[in-house]
Amino acid sequence: MANIEKRHIIDSNNLSGESYFTSILKEAYACGLLYDSDVENIQLQCIKFLAYKSERYNDGESSSIRVETAENIMKSNLYTIGLYLKSLLDVDCAVNELKTTMISEMYKKGRELINTKFHTAKHIYKLVQKNKLITLNYTYNATLNEKGIGIFFKSYDLDYEAHESPASIDYQLCNPVTDLAGVEFIQKYLENLCLENEFCRNFDAEDIHHLLCGYDEGYKDLLINIFEQVLIAALGCLLANRNVVKLNISGKDIQRLHNELSKYDDYTLALKIRKATEKMFEELNITGLSLRRYIEKSLPKITSTIVYAVKTNTLSKVFVSPINPDLKPKIHFLSGVKMGDEDYRKLIEELFICRYSHDKLALINEKVKSFDDLEDVLLDAQLSEAEITSIFGTLGDIEIAAMIRRHPFKSDIQAVDLSETEQALRLYLKSYIDQLAADRQEQIFDMVNHLICD
Structure with missing residues (x-):
């Protein structure tokens, strides 16, 4: 009996990671866990706390501010409280906090969490700078510099705009960060990018450059995800029994691979890709659980792409042969x-x-x-x-x-x-x-x- 999983009235899938406070309040009320009186009390406390924060925003001179500013401060307050509620054991604990704890107290605990996450994100940013790839890609380099994501650590307002993410981020991840805002979004983005960099650093920067030139010699100007291209190439090499480290697969290899993969149904082909992934983990000595999970999360999209390419005889568009532009006549x-x-x-x-x-x-x-x-x-x-x-x-x-x-x-x-x-x-x-x-x-x-x- 001790192993029976606790069931919750609120379905956590209905809760918004970006607007957690608002969504849990709505769901708790809809499920009868909060009454009209509870909601009115919470709303009144939020308004009083907004007045307090507005006065502090004006350095104590007045609580009168522009409507747009007040709305922004309220969003910041609710985001901060939501961050605290999200940190609790489960949704039942979060609802109980809403019923028993003052808004100001929940905000204080959320504000402490934001401060911690801000410094954690800053630390991860430094790690990303250390394992940054050597590449010509514009959006990758622009996103990682001080005028890109670095802006966040100079402009983020933890007290009055905690829900915002002031940064210039154009580089797209293989697994995009969704349903998060503020420092949570930045931290998760940097965590994912750090994992992508970690994987790509198993390969020589020049080999990656030649691979991307094979994809498109103008790749430096493309909105392209480097990790995804390298992962696809690595899997292609393993499927074709080539050296995974060099990321080098020829046109003949790709044609032979198409002839072989065409024999399999979707399930069997997906299984072969899965086995190639396990072999890649072994050959590249990828033991970190976070990186393995990130790669596994990327597989469904990559598998679908390969399966479709096999069916449409376009595998050469997925697995590309590297090109060394320096060897071309000038x-x-x-x-x-x-x-x-x-x-x-x-x-x-x-x-x-x-x-x-x-x-x-x-x-x-x-x-x-x-x-x-x-x-x-x-x-x-x-x-x-x-x-x-x-x-x-x-x-x-x-x-x-x-x-x-x-x-x-x-x-x-x-x-x-x-x-x-x-x-x-x-x-x-x-x-x-x-x-x-x-x-x-x-x-x-x-x-x-x-x-x-x-």
């Missing part, structure tokens, strides 16, 4: 000699005076003799989209490729770092490229991958 592009500063200034002044586009284009064609000068003119001469597009039309493929190399089509996330003229130039360039024939586009982008601009 095209050296020389810009030419730039004009002097005084001559360039006079050219820009003349372009400002010109009324007609054909006069501007003729002047540029006559005066501009180097690629660097042309690039400067496109940014400085306040030309229209039609004028810039006309100039693009006079360039050869190699010059267009050089323009793309210098002004790549960046994501919206990265474009915020650019000036308005730089953003406009990239937009016009992309529009020009998009209207070219597909074979010419392919030829130009192939040149981009081989180009060295001196």
